[in-house]
Amino acid sequence: MRRFWTAACLVVGVVLMVVGYTASAPWGTESVAHSDPRFVFAPAVFVLGVVIAFSSALVYELLPEKRRH
């Protein structure tokens, strides 16, 4: 269980980082589009992804092992 959630955290974190980064304003200077992200708060999504990815360490240590009876 713990391994699953740790991995899930990492994967979700990385996915959010990729989505957040690519959705932030595109590189280039030729038009107004280069000053806007694809959706507002895209950089926040990137930061959230970084936070979640590192939270996988917290999950790994804090989540109790599933008791087998």
Add this chain to the structure above:
Amino acid sequence: MATQTERHSTLPQRVGQMNGAWRLFVIGALAVLGFGIYSFWQEATQGMVVTGMRDVGTMGGATWGLYITMVVYFIGVSFAGITVAALIRIFNLDHLKPIARTAELLTVVSLILGGLAIIVDLGNPMRGVVNLFKYARPQSPFFGTFSLVVAGYLFSSLVYLYLGGRRDAARLAKSPSRLQWFHRLWAAGYADTPEERDRHDRASFWLAIAIVPLLVVAHSTLGFVFGLQVGRPGWYGTLQAPAFVALAGVSGIGHILILAAIVRKVTATPHRIGEAIFAWLGKFLLGMLLVYLYFMVVELLTLVYATPETEKRLSDALLTGEFAWIYWGSVAALVISAVVLIWQAVVRRWSVTWLVAVGVLANLAAIGKRYLIVVPSQTHGTLLPYDTGSYSPSVVEFGVIAGLFALGALLIGLFFKAFPALPIEDESEEVIANA
């Protein structure tokens, strides 16, 4: 009264004990912090005209001054803390474990100060925080500073500090005290079974491995803030990013030396923070100093051998003009530090006093060098024929920065009052504290 003293003395390393000197320290720090907040308030209400900064070009000023100098300085200091902690973990340097927590805390606190220093420098601080989360653009070097440094780096260092402290928190939570709730919260049910210890070893190892590339990227991005600006002589260059990382190491380890000495004194643990630790830190500092001095020599030779027209005014001001005292002063401080360290390495005797002096010198030099990176390229580095400018920081700027340092001291002091600076060795340490 007796019961109270009994309760408090069950916690090791003077955790929870507040004596007169401590209260004086807190009051002093709060006073300086208060002055800093008042200074910032003036800036927030009247506009940044109360600082010494002015527009580059026709206004003949520098638009980035002491605040950005401190941003770069604080983020630089944070480099060494987590690096030392990560090295201790990755290479199992057990004899250095006593200072790991101090180093981690240094990183966390200096990143907080660095983030605050950025906010203080913005014309619209509140809007700045919101808009960075809404609109930050990856092609601006600031994106990396904001998202990776302040968010990623700070968070991962906090996680590392938190996970590393759970064992001691569980220990402390067993003793009844006013801080028991805090220790219980931190411990979060840590049971110190071999299996849990294994898990922690593994988690902290991989966390350390993940943090190191993150911080190299973060510090390089900070270097890129300056190094990619083709329009600023003295900034544009390939050496900025690596030189930033090197000087970050110098100032950070200098700080760890100072903090280690203070912790050693305050917790009265010379047997644990002993010569071996100071020797290692001294040698690491020497290594980083030599790397940075090498960068400085290369930069100086390149500049002096063939000065491009665009950099003539700047180079003259740095080497022989109005910034010469800062430039050569910093060089002298770094060289003296290196010489002292080499001498100590040769005679194999590491004196705490000398090392603290070196730490202070190295940090003063770091602040000086950061200032020289930020300001002269603005006042003496315009490409069009504007007149030379000038910049002198105002009382407001000094006040805010003093407030930031006071905040840092307060955070570190408060933390070590609530939690031990050194990992708890065994039961005997608590007994000693009791006596």
Add this chain to the structure above:
Amino acid sequence: MKYGMVVDLDRCQGCRACMEACKVENNTAQGHFWMYVFRYEEGSFPETQINFLPRPCQHCDNAPCVKVCPVGARFSREDGVVLTDADRCIGCRYCELACPYGVNYFNWRKPEKGQYEIVDWSDPDLEPVTGGAIPPYRNPDLDGLHGEEQRRTGGGSQAKGVMEKCTFCVQRIEKGLQPACVTTCPTDALVFGDKTDASTPVGRYLAEKRTWRLLEEAGTEPSVFYVGSRPPTHRSKEIERPKASV
């Protein structure tokens, strides 16, 4: 359609009427010179030569200021004009440092304190004359949203803590007028229009005359072209500098 400007240095006489017109049109604060005219000298007495160099924002096609803006407040339009969104600007001043030409200005003071203190504009006795506007020649066009992108890009020191610079008079060009400096120049040294169209005055200059741009080596691709004279060098020494600090 891409806007560009040609500065004919053979016609410029350094009168600085363009600086004044820009100030009145755009209500710039004390010490802010969106349009600036260098008066500089080269050589040493008695072989000196005086030159004049108008320096608006260059509205670069590869603008370094646009690249570094952390929040996209400084942006480039498809027609080549580089503008600053006063609603989004956080006042980090990075654009000012990235610009090799020094055209950016930061609003260091509150708007009512930033204007020229010839008299105290907030004096109640002046109210019947000024109607409470500070400065009394306030241009209401500056406050609105401009362009297809509908952003507050007029500038004019309405808020402290934001950056601003020459906008090619965005509020005038969208009405089909020319920028204030161009209209005012008594010798027609400033020419403005579509630089991609060879039939416009700007296009004709570019097709027929040898033009140069400031700081070409920086790779910024400016849209302001100079005709005549030659670029300033590091031997150029500025003279007759206006008292420009706050």
